Amino acid sequence: MKKTIIMLISVITLISCGKDKEEVKDNAVAEVVNKYSLEIDAIYEKNDSINVFYKMDGYFQYEKPISATIKGSQMPQKVKVQIPEGIAIENIKIEVSTNKEQEGLTVQNISILNNDKVVIDGSNGKHSEYFLTDESFTWDLEKSRFKLNHSNKYPPGLLGNELTESLLTK
Structure with missing residues (x-):
């Protein structure tokens, strides 16, 4: 049971961290500086x-x-x-x-x-x-x-x- 809970928490953590990286990439693309x-x-x-x-x-x-x-x-x-x-x-x-x-x-x-x-x-x-x-x-x-x-x-x-x-x- 403990292994299942630890595994579930690990998967959720990995998925949520991946989404943060995608959001950072989207923000970088949106911020185009005029040159x-x-x-x-x-x-x-x-x-x-x-x-x-x-x-x-x-x-x-x-x-x-x-x-x-x-x-x-x-x-x-x-x-x-x-x-x-x-x-x-x-x-x-x-x-x-x-x-x-x-x-x-x-x-x-x-x-x-x-x-x-x-x-x-x-x-x-x-x-x-x-x-x-x-x-x-x-x-x-x-x-x-x-x-x-x-x-x-x-x-x-x-x-x-x-x-x-x-x-x-x-």
């Missing part, structure tokens, strides 16, 4: 830097710009900007050039990823579906690129539109 990144493929003919601002809790975080330095080149280059881990961004604003001598810019891709999964695919020129230019941009038909005007109050910038915001907040 957003912005990828830009562009031709910057002169050395430059960009500033990226993210929108969080309804406001752009202008006091926390994320900067990236770009070495001038005639060839397209990929610029990757990491958003701080754990932040659920609602939109993106990009100051695409702080160098007043940068007269033109060819943008081929602006994509947003979260945990290396594409959230916004701006490749092959599709970025224009997701980002608006400010008054500092004009189109150069002859060179098929943007002309940049640095005489405005702020550097030339791109802002995610309503579609961008809806994709980031869903």
Whole structure:
């Protein structure tokens, strides 16, 4: 009789411990941390830097710009900007050039990823579906690129539109 009771208690203990482990696994899977990144493929003919601002809790975080330095080149280059881990961004604003001598810019891709999964695919020129230019941009038909005007109050910038915001907040 004692053996049966001890055996029953052992089986119940083993089964209940196994369930605890399964619950811990389920919780670990459910807690995915945001790791957003912005990828830009562009031709910057002169050395430059960009500033990226993210929108969080309804406001752009202008006091926390994320900067990236770009070495001038005639060839397209990929610029990757990491958003701080754990932040659920609602939109993106990009100051695409702080160098007043940068007269033109060819943008081929602006994509947003979260945990290396594409959230916004701006490749092959599709970025224009997701980002608006400010008054500092004009189109150069002859060179098929943007002309940049640095005489405005702020550097030339791109802002995610309503579609961008809806994709980031869903």
